[in-house]
Amino acid sequence: MHCQECGKRPATLHFTKIVNGEKTEFHICEACAREKGELIPGTSGGFSIHSLLSGLLDFTPGSHAQGNKAPENLRCEECGLTYSQFSKIGRFGCSSCYKYFNNRLDPLFKRVHGNTVHVGKVPKRVGSHLQIKRKLDDLRKELQYRIHQEEFEEAAALRDQIRELEKNISSE
Amino acid sequence: MANRRFTEQPLSEWMRSGGKESEIVISSRVRIARNLLNRPFPMLATNQQSEDVLNQLESVLADERMQQFGQLSPVLLADLDELDKKVLVEKHLISPNLANESRSGAVFISEDESLSIMVNEEDHLRIQCLYPGLQVQEAWDKATSVDDIFEAHVDYAFDDHRGFLTSCPTNVGTGLRASVMMHLPALVLTQQINRILSAVSQVGLTVRGIYGEGSEATGNLFQISNQITLGQSESEIIENLYSVVMQIIEHEKSARERLLSESRLRMTDRVMRSYGILLYAAIMDSKEAAQRLSDVRLGVDLGLIDALSVQVLNELTVMTQPGFLQKKFQVSMSPGERDMYRAKLIREKLGK
Numbered sequence: 001m002h003c004q005e006c007g008k009r010p011a012t013l014h015f016t017k018i019v020n021g022e023k024t025e026f027h028i029c030e031a032c033a034r035e036k037g038e039l040i041p042g043t044s045g046g047f048s049i050h051s052l053l054s055g056l057l058d059f060t061p062g063s064h065a066q067g068n069k070a071p072e073n074l075r076c077e078e079c080g081l082t083y084s085q086f087s088k089i090g091r092f093g094c095s096s097c098y099k100y101f102n103n104r105l106d107p108l109f110k111r112v113h114g115n116t117v118h119v120g121k122v123p124k125r126v127g128s129h130l131q132i133k134r135k136l137d138d139l140r141k142e143l144q145y146r147i148h149q150e151e152f153e154e155a156a157a158l159r160d161q162i163r164e165l166e167k168n169i170s171s172e
Numbered sequence: 173m174a175n176r177r178f179t180e181q182p183l184s185e186w187m188r189s190g191g192k193e194s195e196i197v198i199s200s201r202v203r204i205a206r207n208l209l210n211r212p213f214p215m216l217a218t219n220q221q222s223e224d225v226l227n228q229l230e231s232v233l234a235d236e237r238m239q240q241f242g243q244l245s246p247v248l249l250a251d252l253d254e255l256d257k258k259v260l261v262e263k264h265l266i267s268p269n270l271a272n273e274s275r276s277g278a279v280f281i282s283e284d285e286s287l288s289i290m291v292n293e294e295d296h297l298r299i300q301c302l303y304p305g306l307q308v309q310e311a312w313d314k315a316t317s318v319d320d321i322f323e324a325h326v327d328y329a330f331d332d333h334r335g336f337l338t339s340c341p342t343n344v345g346t347g348l349r350a351s352v353m354m355h356l357p358a359l360v361l362t363q364q365i366n367r368i369l370s371a372v373s374q375v376g377l378t379v380r381g382i383y384g385e386g387s388e389a390t391g392n393l394f395q396i397s398n399q400i401t402l403g404q405s406e407s408e409i410i411e412n413l414y415s416v417v418m419q420i421i422e423h424e425k426s427a428r429e430r431l432l433s434e435s436r437l438r439m440t441d442r443v444m445r446s447y448g449i450l451l452y453a454a455i456m457d458s459k460e461a462a463q464r465l466s467d468v469r470l471g472v473d474l475g476l477i478d479a480l481s482v483q484v485l486n487e488l489t490v491m492t493q494p495g496f497l498q499k500k501f502q503v504s505m506s507p508g509e510r511d512m513y514r515a516k517l518i519r520e521k522l523g524k
Contacts, residue, residue: 093216112341113401115404116403117402118333118336118345122330125327127330127332
């Protein structure tokens with residue numbers, strides 16, 4: 001098959017474009033594809049992680065059934081990025097986007113990372129509250145373990161430590 | 173001018189020492205992405221906002237704890253011509269993304285070029301550490317201590333639930349991308365590579381070309397990095413990568429041994445032919461150069477070629493890239509001319 005653009009070189013790229021539900025098939029050679037700036041998978045021409053992501057973003061399971069706000073009206077009040085823009089470019093406009101789009105992010109993160117919740121490093125100042133909460137979780141786990149092992153002296157010390165930390169949190 | 177040094181020397185200081193497992197692992201790299209609180213991400217920021225971010229982040233360099241990393245030279249992307257930008261990308265000192273979107277984009281580079289701090293890339297701040305050989309843990313230790321210093325001065329965009337908030341959803345959480353560049357010719361020759369690479373992708377890691385996303389793996393160089401940044405701690409990410417890389421190293425080593433014991437003559441013929449072609453060819457395209465250099469590197473590692481240092485090969489890997497070639501010969505070249513200059517450069521370098 002010859003390239004449908006130049007009619008000379010053999011067509012090496014075959015792909016289907018769907019725009020507004022209308023399907024068009026293309027059979028072109030690489031040179032013409034590059035010239036026309038078509039997105040070619042696997043080249044640096046344009047097919048990027050962001051275009052892949054936007055494919056994932058258009059798919060938000062269950063959102064319609066639950067009567068969520070339609071994506072068209074959903075926008076970040078801080079930077080003005082709309083959800084539909086976000087789903088096209090695959091990038092957030094500011095950190096508040098995470099808040100305004102929050103309800104729709106779990107399925108996306110689940111697909112990209114297999115997880116939805118951060119468990120790594122916590123910045124000392126901005127995240128101090130979270131650091132205490134994590135420490136509390138760890139202490140409570142250890143407390144259970146000590147009780148289970150019937151090491152009551154250690155358990156009592158842990159209990160006091162937990163109370164102290166809890167007091168700090170509630171006084172903040 | 174500081175810029176000139178970064179763009180005229182092909183080999184960064186950090187590349188001169190070997191590091192662990194250096195016959196298979198070329199380099200280890202860690203980068204962390206951070207953003208400032210209450211400021212639009214670089215994509216949406218106005219010129220003024222980007223400049224403010226740059227000023228705020230640059231002021232952190234004055235913290236005396238920064239001195240442990242040596243002199244950090246600021247390079248404004250706007251001050252560089254296209255060729256210099258290309259060279260910095262080829263040396264991995266900046267990302268292709270920073271080279272393209274240079275609105276108040278800047279990079280602070282340490283003297284030995286092992287630390288580069290990018291500002292106004294896709295995220296406000298990207299801290300990158302490069303080490304020779306297999307040293308992901310070391311690279312992470314350094315990156316996180318630089319991060320701590322920044323965090324002492326500026327408020328990061330951080331969320332209890334989602335972690336560090338980044339421009340791209342693929343970086344959210346830890347913002348950490350750790351990667352290891354490996355030379356795996358024996359796994360390619362023995363056709364085990366695809367099996368191994370698909371296994372790698374099943375444990376949350378990904379394989380890319382040497383210039384990152386979207387680039388091709390040439391010269392049997394593969395960059396293995398973590399895919400997941402959310403829901404795994406930094407130490408889990410680093411350990412996971414390390415242990416997978418160690419396993420790939422074992423496979424590569426045993427494939428090399430088998431090639432040597434079962435087909436020593438053919439291996440010798442292959443690497444010597446490539447060596448000969450590099451020494452005498454008049455035209456050399458980048459793909460062939462990468463492949464021949466890979467053969468010769470394997471030959472050196474296996475002891476089939478002596479009288480040649482891996483350092484020269486490292487240098488050539490950088491120098492034969494289009495940007496560096498043009499920089500070196502001070503002429504702009506068509507791709508055809510590049511192939512001629514590339515061959516000339518290789519002959520000169522190896523002929524010594």
